[in-house]
Amino acid sequence: ALREIGDEVEVDFTDGQTRRYDLVIGADGLYSKLRTHLFPNAPKPRYSGQAVWRAILPRPAEITTCTMWMGPQIKPGVNPVSKDEMYLFVTExxxxxxxxDPATFVARLRGLLEDFSAPVxxxxxxxxxxxxxIIFRPLxxxxxxxxxxxxxxxxxxxxVHATTPHLASGACIGIEDALVLADELARNGxxxxxxxxxxxxxxxRCRMVVENSARLGEIEVGGGDKDEHSRIMRESHAALVQPI
Structure with missing residues (x-):
């Protein structure tokens, strides 16, 4: 439980402790219990109709930057994570x-790549x-x-702003939240x-990431306009390089 008492928040913990704080920060994720407590009528997480597969593999010499291939509905991509390894993602x-079933992961992921002719x-x-x-996650x-x-x-x-990974910015905007919150607490009375x-x-900024990422997923699932997809990617990344 939470109770505001004067200029403090009194917090009851599940282990029986009760403590007081100047500020309580809820960073408890997509299925936040604190969000449900504060805003009982808040929207629920929404499944996008798309899932992502991820894996770590040896990195070929030719993979030096993030590279993606756009199929009609399947999008594979790779990104270097070290001198010797790369990260594979595939949306479907x-x-x-x-x-x-995790026992089917290898066969399913191989099947998603079967129609792509690129040698890599x-x-x-x-x-x-x-x-x-291999990790599988619904988006x-x-x-x-x-x-x-x-x-x-x-x-x-x-x-408050859980996003699909299409702009590779979900963790980034969470980290930005912490930086901006600390900044504003330091500068305001x-x-x-x-x-x-x-x-x-x-x-x-967060609205843009969530909504544009969702739209990119819709285009991929529906086999939509690749020009719109490219435009949203360009405009979003141009916005994300601006100061926070």
């Missing part, structure tokens, strides 16, 4: 968010095995309408002013 449409993707497909550390998103705070309790990160300024600085 999945109308139903059902369970996928053929090599990747042949390398996929149980050592590739969900959420954008909490303002406000993102109530009294001396504020939500940040995926608790009261918690109320700091939280208002924090939200004002973060809303538009």
């Amino acid at each position: 449409p999945r109308p139903v968010n059902d369970h996928v 993707l053929k090599t990747i497909r042949d390398q996929l095995d149980d050592n590739a550390r 969900e998103g959420l954008l909490l309408p303002r406000p993102w705070y109530q009294g001396r309790v504020v939500l940040i990160g995926d608790a 009261t918690v109320a002013l700091a939280l208002s300024a924090f939200e004002e600085r973060r809303w538009e």
Whole structure:
């Protein structure tokens, strides 16, 4: 439980402890319990109709930067993560968010790459095995309408702006939240002013990432306009390089 008492928040923990704080920050993710507590009518996470596969593989010499291939509905991509390894991601449409047996991961991921003729993707497909550390995730998103705070309790990160990974910015905008919140707490005389300024600085940037990422996913799932896809990518990355 949470109770605001004067200029503090009294917090009851599940281990029986009760403590008081000047500020409570909820950074508890997509299925945030603190969001449900503060805003019982908040929207629920929404499944996008798309899923992503990820794996770590040896990096061929020709892979020096992020590279993607656009199929009608399947999008593979690779990105170097070290001198010797690269990160593979593959998005696929999945109308139903059902369970996928991990025992089938290798065969399913190989199957998604089967129709691509690029030599590097053929090599990747042949390398996929149980050592590739394959992870499968359904893609969900959420954008909490303002406000993102109530009294001396504020939500940040995926608790308020969970995004699909199409702009590779979900973790980034969460980290930015922490930086901006610290900045506004340092420069403002009261918690109320700091939280208002924090939200004002973060809303538009985070909204852009969540909504543009969702639109990119819609285009991929529906086999939509590749020119629109490219335009959204360019405009979004141009916005993301601006100061926060």
